[in-house]
Each structure stands twice: as C-alpha cells, then as structure tokens.
Amino acid sequence: MEPPTLAPKSSKTGGGAFFMDKQQYLNNLRHSCAHLLAAAVTELWPDTKPTIGPAIENGFYYDFDFSQSLKRALSEEDLPIIEEKMRQLLPSWDHFEKREVSPEEAKEIFKDNPYKLELIDEIVAKNEPITLYKAGNFEDLCRGGHAESPVTEIGALKLLSIAGAYWRGSEKNKMLTRIYGTCFPTQQELDNYLNQLEEAKKKDHRKIGQDLGLFVFSDLVGKGLPLFTAKGATVRRELERFAVDEEIKRGYQHVITPPLAKVDLYKVSGHYPYYKGTMYPPMKIDEEELILRPMTCPHHFMLYKSQMRSYKDLPLKIAEVAQQFRYEKSGELSGLTRVRVFALTDSHIFCIPNQAKQVILEVLDLIDFANSKLGFVKGQDYRYRLSLGDRKEEKKYYKDDAAWDKAENILREVLTEAKAPFYEAPNEAAFYGPKIDVQIKNVSGKEETAFTVQYDFVLPQRFHLKYIDEDGKEKQPIVIHRSSIGAIERTMAFLIEKYGGAFPVWLSPVQVQIIPIADRHQDYGQKVLEQLKSANIKAEIDKRQESMQAKIRDAQNQKIPYMIIVGDREQNENKIAVRTRAGQDLGVSSIEDFLTRINSEIESKA
RNA sequence: GCCGGAGUGGCUCAGUGGUAGAGCAGUACUUUCGUAAAGUACGGGUCGUGGGUUCGAUUCCCACCUCCGGCUCCA
Numbered sequence: 001m002e003p004p005t006l007a008p009k010s011s012k013t014g015g016g017a018f019f020m021d022k023q024q025y026l027n028n029l030r031h032s033c034a035h036l037l038a039a040a041v042t043e044l045w046p047d048t049k050p051t052i053g054p055a056i057e058n059g060f061y062y063d064f065d066f067s068q069s070l071k072r073a074l075s076e077e078d079l080p081i082i083e084e085k086m087r088q089l090l091p092s093w094d095h096f097e098k099r100e101v102s103p104e105e106a107k108e109i110f111k112d113n114p115y116k117l118e119l120i121d122e123i124v125a126k127n128e129p130i131t132l133y134k135a136g137n138f139e140d141l142c143r144g145g146h147a148e149s150p151v152t153e154i155g156a157l158k159l160l161s162i163a164g165a166y167w168r169g170s171e172k173n174k175m176l177t178r179i180y181g182t183c184f185p186t187q188q189e190l191d192n193y194l195n196q197l198e199e200a201k202k203k204d205h206r207k208i209g210q211d212l213g214l215f216v217f218s219d220l221v222g223k224g225l226p227l228f229t230a231k232g233a234t235v236r237r238e239l240e241r242f243a244v245d246e247e248i249k250r251g252y253q254h255v256i257t258p259p260l261a262k263v264d265l266y267k268v269s270g271h272y273p274y275y276k277g278t279m280y281p282p283m284k285i286d287e288e289e290l291i292l293r294p295m296t297c298p299h300h301f302m303l304y305k306s307q308m309r310s311y312k313d314l315p316l317k318i319a320e321v322a323q324q325f326r327y328e329k330s331g332e333l334s335g336l337t338r339v340r341v342f343a344l345t346d347s348h349i350f351c352i353p354n355q356a357k358q359v360i361l362e363v364l365d366l367i368d369f370a371n372s373k374l375g376f377v378k379g380q381d382y383r384y385r386l387s388l389g390d391r392k393e394e395k396k397y398y399k400d401d402a403a404w405d406k407a408e409n410i411l412r413e414v415l416t417e418a419k420a421p422f423y424e425a426p427n428e429a430a431f432y433g434p435k436i437d438v439q440i441k442n443v444s445g446k447e448e449t450a451f452t453v454q455y456d457f458v459l460p461q462r463f464h465l466k467y468i469d470e471d472g473k474e475k476q477p478i479v480i481h482r483s484s485i486g487a488i489e490r491t492m493a494f495l496i497e498k499y500g501g502a503f504p505v506w507l508s509p510v511q512v513q514i515i516p517i518a519d520r521h522q523d524y525g526q527k528v529l530e531q532l533k534s535a536n537i538k539a540e541i542d543k544r545q546e547s548m549q550a551k552i553r554d555a556q557n558q559k560i561p562y563m564i565i566v567g568d569r570e571q572n573e574n575k576i577a578v579r580t581r582a583g584q585d586l587g588v589s590s591i592e593d594f595l596t597r598i599n600s601e602i603e604s605k606a
Numbered sequence: 607g608c609c610g611g612a613g614u615g616g617c618u619c620a621g622u623g624g625u626a627g628a629g630c631a632g633u634a635c636u637u638u639c640g641u642a643a644a645g646u647a648c649g650g651g652u653c654g655u656g657g658g659u660u661c662g663a664u665u666c667c668c669a670c671c672u673c674c675g676g677c678u679c680c681a
Contacts, residue, residue: 164609
C-alpha cells in the first residue's frame with residue numbers, strides 16, 4: 001500500500017505552497033469524512049445528535065446519540081445506506097467554510113444538542129475561540145483540520161463497524177453509538193487496507209491457536225480460563241524455561257509461593273482498596289478469609305522479611321513464574337491476551353535507593369535480551385512507555401509528591417541513558433509508583449502492555465521492609481517490580497501472531513514430523529523417531545494410511561519446521577530425507593548431521 | 607459491566623414453523639504412493655442452555671450462557 005508521496009499543495013491559504021506530512025494529510029481527509037458521516041446521518045435521521053468525530057490511526061469515527069431519532073438500534077445493515085448518502089452529498093462538498101461565533105450564537109445554533117453545548121462551555125472555559133466549519137449544507141462545531149476539497153480528495157470511503165462508546169469516555173455517562181469508517185485518496189489504497197485487515201485476521205492468535213491445537217476454552221470451565229493442550233503447554237513450558245534459566249543466570253533467586261493468601265496480606269500491602277474490583281471474592285474457611293492472589297508482591301515481601309538482610313545482600317532479586325487471578329470484566333476478556341488466570345514472570349528486586357538506576361538498567365537489558373531472543377524488534381514490534389502518576393489524582397495514587405518526582409526522574413534518566421526510545425503517558429502509573437511499560441503491537445496494530453518495570457517507594461514502608469546498613473542502622477530498601485517476558489499467556493499470543501504459528505524451532509511444539517512413505521517404512525521411521533526423541537527433539541511420526549503428499553501437506557499446515565521422509569532409499573542407506581516447512585528439500589543426510597543442524601538452531605533460538 | 611452482532615456434528619459453513627445437510631476431520635476396507643489433498647463405505651448433531659407461544663420450534667418470543675467488534679479497564 002502506497003500512500004500519496006506528497007500531499008497536494010494548499011491553494012487557498014494564500015500563504016504559498018506548503019507540504020503536509022502524509023499522516024497529517026490523511027488525518028485531515030478522514031476528519032473531513034467524519035463530518036460527511038455526520039451530515040449523512042443527520043440527513044437520514046434528522047433528530048440524531050452528533051457529538052464528536054475525530055480522525056484515528058487508520059480512519060475515523062463519529063459518536064451519535066440516536067435516542068431521539070431512531071426507535072431501534074442502528075445495525076450493520078444501515079451502514080450501506082449511510083455510505084450511499086455520504087456519496088450523494090460528497091459532490092457538493094468542494095470546500096470547508098470557517099466562521100468564528102460568539103458563545104451566545106454557538107449556544108443558539110446548537111440549542112438542541114446538549115453534547116455540543118457541553119463542548120461549547122468547555123471551549124469558553126479555556127478561553128478559546130469558537131469556530132464552526134461548514135461544507136455542503138452541514139455545519140459543525142470544530143477546531144479545524146480538514147481536507148482542502150473533500151470532493152476531489154476523498155477517492156474512496158467505507159464505513160466499517162458500529163460500536164457503543166461512552167460520552168467523553170466515562171462509563172458513568174450515557175452510551176452513544178459510534179460508527180467507524182475510513183477513507184483514502186484512491187480506491188486502490190482502500191482495497192489494500194481492507195486486504196491488510198483480512199490478512200491480520202488470518203494471523204489472529206485465537207484462530208491459529210485453534211488451527212494448531214494449542215489451547216481451547218470451555219463454557220463449563222469458565223470464560224477467560226484457557227486450557228492448554230499438550231502442544232500449547234509445550235510452547236508455554238519452553239517460554240518459562242527460557243525466562244527462568246536466563247533470570248537465574250543473571251542472579252535472580254527463583255522461588256515458589258502459594259497462589260492464595262489471607263485477605264489481610266493485601267490489606268497490609270494496600271492493594272486491597274485499589275484492586276478490590278478485580279480480585280476474586282474472599283473464601284471463608286474456619287476463622288480465615290483467603291483470596292486467590294491478584295499479584296505476587298506481598299508474598300515475595302514475606303520471603304524478604306523472613307530473615308535479617310544486610311546492605312551486602314542488596315540488590316536481592318526474588319523471582320517466580322507466578323500464577324495470578326484477576327476478575328476482569330467479562331467484556332474485556334480476549335483469547336490469551338486478556339484472561340482471568342495467568343502466569344507472570346514476576347520479580348521483586350529489593351535495593352538501596354542509590355542502586356535503583358543500575359538495577360533498572362540491568363532489567364532493561366534483560367528485557368531487550370529476552371525480546372531479541374523471542375524475535376521482537378525494538379522500535380518495530382515494541383517500544384517503551386514511561387507511565388507517570390497524576391499529582392491531582394489523590395485517590396488513585398499514593399500521596400508523596402517529592403517521592404513521585406524523584407522516582408519519575410530516575411526512570412526518565414534510565415530510559416535516556418539506555419537510549420531506549422520511549423514516550424510518556426500521564427496517569428498510567430501503579431498506585432505505589434511510576435513504571436516503564438513495554439508496549440507490544442499485535443497483528444492488527446493494537447498496542448498492549450507486555451512487560452513492566454515499576455519503581456515502588458510505598459510498599460516497603462507499609463511492610464516495614466528493612467536492611468542493616470554499613471553503619472549498623474536499620475534502613476528501608478525500595479522495590480523494583482518487574483517482569484521479564486510478561487504474562488506467559490499474553491506473550492504467547494504476541495508470538496503466535498508474530499510468527500503466524502510458524503514458531504522458531506526452539507518454540508515449536510512439534511519440531512520434526514517423520515513421514516514414512518509406505519507402511520513398510522514405519523519400523524525404520526519408528527527407529528528414527530526414537531533416536532530423535534532420545535536427543536530431546538520433539539518429534540512425531542505420521543503412521544496414517546495416507547499418501548506421502550497428504551502427510552506433507554498436513555505437516556506443512558501444522559507449521560512443523562522439519563519433515564523427515566523415509567522410504568526405501570533412506571532405509572537401505574540408514575539415512576533420512578529432510579524437507580523444511582518453507583518447502584525446501586534439504587536432500588538426504590545422516591541422522592547425526594541433521595541433529596547437529598537442528599540442535600544448533602535450537603541452541604541459538606534462531 | 608455497557609452498546610451492537612453472532613452461536614447448526616471435532617473444524618468451515620448451508621438450510622427450514624412439520625423432529626437437519628455439505629466439505630474437511632474420524633473409523634473400516636482398498637491403495638503402498640518420492641516432496642502441499644488416492645478411492646469407496648460407514649459412524650457422528652437433544653441445531654448454545656432453560657422457559658414460553660403453537661397440534662408441532664432448530665426456525666417465532668423471553669431469560670440466561672458463551673464468543674466476536676467496540677467502550678471502559680489492563681499483565
């Protein structure tokens with residue numbers, strides 16, 4: 001897909017020719033299209049209240065209140081009708097006309113639209129001018145940013161879907177009807193984009209997970225609770241082994257703590273009030289109240305406290321592949337990306353405050369190393385987000401402005417020093433401190449937090465964590481919460497989509513499929529199988545009464561990296577014929593040579 | 607949780623107010639094959655669950671469950 005290399009020159013600004021960047025050009029085009037959508041909708045159903053309609057990454061949306069105009073819900077079947085209306089109106093949209101009005105005029109114009117009135121009040125409060133833009137017969141409250149000439153520039157448009165969305169994004173507000181759409185300068189570009197969406201669907205981890213038999217869900221077990229098959233569990237186990245082995249190499253102490261605990265533990269930690277909504281309710285047993293743990297921090301703190309710690313012991317890195325339980329709202333669940341039980345490669349690093357920077361640098365190095373082994377490319381597949389607190393949100397964040405400033409600066413410095421590309425996100429921190437999030441893009445370009453590094457100056461206080469310093473006095477450590485490869489389930493989802501199910505050999509649940517050509521080759525195939533298995537290769541043999549071609553096809557569809565074909569020739573020479581899932585015929589070799597090849601591939605995690 | 611859409615054999619899907627069909631997969635037999643689908647036959651579904659309307663419901667109505675697209679939230 002090739003967007004226009006240069007945006008058209010402005011001909012009406014009078015300021016001479018200027019060039020916009022491509023994205024800005026598309027944004028203007030799409031924002032214009034959002035106006036067009038609102039025009040079409042209000043023409044079809046006059047009492048509809050338009051609210052806001054911005055351009056977004058790959059298109060635009062507009063939120064409407066249909067409660068006064070449509071006596072039914074808007075449905076997908078209405079989209080072609082609206083689209084048709086948009087196309088009818090477009091020819092009369094040769095330019096946008098801007099005018100500035102007084103608050104009184106604006107309120108008069110939009111007197112029937114409470115949403116616009118609310119926006120007007122906000123603009124007035126900010127002391128900004130109130131501008132209206134008109135194209136065709138439709139005038140809307142808008143701060144600008146349109147195509148010069150919609151009719152000549154919008155070459156192709158499409159409405160994509162309908163969704164609910166809360167007014168101003170707050171679930172306390174009324175739910176509006178959102179219509180998503182996109183537009184491009186040419187039909188070709190629109191078609192390419194739609195194709196891209198189709199391709200992304202094929203790589204969806206939920207589809208591939210089913211096709212390759214990696215995991216399933218069961219209504220009876222419950223939603224958000226994936227069941228991993230032997231194959232899926234194999235992928236998972238390899239990921240866990242990788243994380244644990246690497247962490248142990250880097251000086252982490254791997255521990256095991258129970259997945260449930262007394263509610264009191266979370267009351268002491270202070271998690272309870274913040275996370276109550278996402279915790280499973282307490283189980284009463286005898287005189288105790290237990291909950292399934294939504295996080296591991298306090299368990300690790302108890303291990304820390306189980307003995308006296310010296311400054312010489314710090315930094316102390318306690319790690320665990322820890323199963324955690326969170327009662328996510330049902331509508332938020334999605335495949336392996338959002339589940340209700342997950343295993344986090346979790347760790348808590350107890351350190352002296354002045355060690356924090358070094359500790360975090362080392363954590364970032366671990367994350368970069370792990371990502372490179374998993375195949376995630378920095379800047380392409382993932383980027384860093386510095387998630388900050390908001391001093392004004394006193395309910396959301398622990399109150400200690402000076403500590404927040406200090407912590408945020410440390411994280412910012414570390415990211416700068418590590419030359420890690422990052423952006424800052426206000427109001428995304430944990431309640432106990434700011435954090436660095438590793439944001440990974442999934443196959444449809446949607447970003448999710450994959451791993452995090454959090455700076456915590458609150459919980460050590462709550463738990464009275466101590467160490468004995470050089471001077472013999474008790475002091476308080478700080479804690480760095482971090483995850484190396486995140487929640488195994490979510491990371492698996494990213495990997496499935498990244499590789500489209502064709503995992504690198506080390507992660508493949510079946511690395512080699514042995515294909516005997518005829519029944520008489522099965523014994524020899526079995527011998528080869530046993531040899532591979534005893535060398536720890538994950539191999540299977542296809543003994544079905546199918547043609548070799550059919551077996552190859554099935555192995556190929558299962559994305560098995562290597563197929564070993566054995567027939568008369570191989571049997572007589574005690575060799576194997578190797579084929580890759582890329583369709584490459586590697587010819588005949590000895591089993592030993594093949595083992596050397598595959599083992600080095602597994603070893604290097606290539 | 608909220609708004610909208612959907613749920614038919616293991617999978618992909620067709621279909622109807624008169625108790626269901628195809629392809630793939632499975633099983634059996636025939637075939638024994640040289641790098642992406644051999645042939646024949648057979649078995650398999652209380653049409654998501656529970657109510658209701660009806661002489662009769664998979665089909666119409668209601669509730670619930672699950673999934674999908676969003677919103678909110680998040681590892």
